[in-house]
Amino acid sequence: MVQCPSCARPSEPRLTCLECGSPLGAELDCFAALDLPRTLALDPRELERIYHEAGRRVHPDRFATGTPAVRQASLKSTALLTRSYRTLRDPVSRGRYWLELMGEKLAENNKGVAPELAELVFDVQEQLGELRETQNGSANVLAAAVKERRGELEELVARTQEELERNFARWDGRAGERQELVSGLKSALSKIAYLRTLTRDIDRALESVTAH
């Protein structure tokens, strides 16, 4: 139980006090902060609506003239709310967070290249190597090719993400088969993480080419 900094009534840990509506400044998990069940499938529009509505209730702008304790609680609750929204908005970070809540972690060694990506990764790294070595005019040609490749990667990320989100609804419905769920989620997430890292590598290489 926590005590409401505004009306001093004891309360279950939640975002705002049921009695007076003030932010409680309590520590909550991201789903609880947004008053959502722990499901993987979330409608982004609905999520945004809940976030904005809750934001209006707890934001420091509403408590600028409040007591220091109320202001502090408002600050903590708003920071929690923003962090929760950010975590759950993105399907990939939502998936990771969900795994964490279940006591599972996306292991570091999962960063290894998924077999179906091996060829692609090899190609990209080779291209980037060439680009870094080249100082003369042909750098532009290479850069254009790399940019094109970046576009392909983005499309692949988008497709994998869509697939992941389709699976969310399926997994939510069959939460009993935990092992299948966890391993499916893990492999999809690490695939996306890997593709995103690759895209970032490309951006860095392109940045350093433009800088020269």
Next chain:
Amino acid sequence: MSRIFGIDLGTTNSLIAVMEGERPQIIADPQTGNPLLPSVVAIAPQGEVFVGERAIAMEPHLTAERNGRIHAIGFEGGEAGAVVRSAKRYMGLGGDEVATEDRHRYSFADFAGPVVRFAVGNRTYTPSQISAEILRALKARAEDALSEKVERVVVTVPAYFNDGQRQATKDAGRLAGLDVVRLVNEPTAASLAYGLHQMAEGRVAVYDLGGGTFDISILNIKGGIFEVLATNGDTHLGGDDFDRLLVDLLLEDLPDQMRLDRHVWNSARLAAEAAKKQLSDHDEAEMTLRLPDREVRKSISRAEFERMADALVSRSLERCRMALADAQLAPADVDAVVLVGGSTRMPLVRRRVAELFGREPLCSLDPDQVVALGAAVQAGVLMGSTGSRGDILLLDVVPLSLGIETMGGVMERLIHRNTTIPTSVAEGFTTAVDNQTHVDIHVVQGERELAGDCRSLARFKLGPIELQPAGVPRIEVTFLIDANGILNVTARDQRTGREHSVDIKPSYGLTDEEIERMLEESIDLGEQDLEQRMLIGARNDAAQMLGALAKQLGEYGSLIQADERGRIEECVSRLEAARNGTDRAYISALVEELNQLTTPFAERIMDYAISRALEKKSVEELS
């Protein structure tokens, strides 16, 4: 409780505004009617301070005497007193961060300390102290105009201001005896003013090119929610830089020694600024600099100026592209572009911004006033009194990533740029060797990979930690960025649940003790000042009333009855006796009483004057 006012503390001009009903209103200087207060502060050799137009008059410059001889006047710094303009450019900077080209402009105390210090005689002034004088002047202006106390304010800052620059702005408020309830980003404030004005919805890009700073913010406005998607900028890019291009042109043929002379430089700056403004609506401008031994003339066409200025504008557009990329938007996705800041009057800026976004930018609100108007709107939100628009919610972002220095000097990012604020992140720390009593943490801000390339924000020590083997203590440190964009750090021992004290040493800026000392030193006359000014106002009212009445009694004595005259004269004698005293309320009450007593007399005078005028007219008509 007193109202909250909105202040735009600008590089070139500053303004104060407040909500009047449902609309924000700029409070102009009651004497001159000027809504802007030039952000210029003069400090005389003995320490008197002048702000605004009066300070400008004391800037070092060259002037022609009646006999035509040119000579140098003004406070040129050091022993002679100093005039500081664009103090905002130095806010939150360390002595070593003063740009090389700025070093000759003022007398600085040293180029090493954690804070820039302007030297005047044997005293020094930090940029926060200079800005505090501007804030004081704005406070006095509003108090004089409205006869109401100004205690709580919202102050705007460039969106791209880092933690230190924000802290320095808050310090300035504190030094001016003001409670800075909130810092608001300038482009966000402008979007509030536009949102209220035009009920704009959708994705809005705010391009804010002021006197010294540039910001670009991209917002999504929907149902009263102003959500910043991304921001970027350059805190050293603004009108001053365009002026410098012309100054360099005007002074190009002069010897170095002369170019660095503050009188010459500042006269050239004045000529350059005037020429720049003229080029906004003329094709050609001429700059003249009258030196003791010669006259330098340069004429410049708009096309030439635009060629020179193009690189600066391109720099701002590059920042726009970065903000768009962070917001994951293409230029065409933006529904409206808003221009803010005096420098957006330059046709080149308007053209290039229109080109980038593929649409004509909006500038229906005065670019010099829109930020202050928005600050007042936010002040209204904080008071909970925006009337029908009480549903406004501002979701701003942190402009620069925040992280800590890890092994090998790499920056570990804890909070990414463009994260919605307030936000917090908790990070666990432990010890590296047995019985370690403290953990040192270095917080930095910036986008570079190495902590050494980012800006050092603060260092702090966690501890004392109980003696334990390495790796056993678990300390959770929470980094929280508040709604002002300022970092707060708390630490907790996860085993005992005990809060740790965190002794933060800011890398730049003033410590709390230093501010306390400055506050003690500056005898805070704020409160006394207002009472004094209101007394002077009441005395002036009394003098005016008595003067007018004496004149009327002389001219229209026949219109007054004996008993009425007796009552009036009795009141006059009481007011005569009170007017040189210090009881402001009594003087005002007597003025009001006399006003009421004389109202019937005044009405009779009016009637008489009207009937006389009619008589005269009928005589004229007859003849």
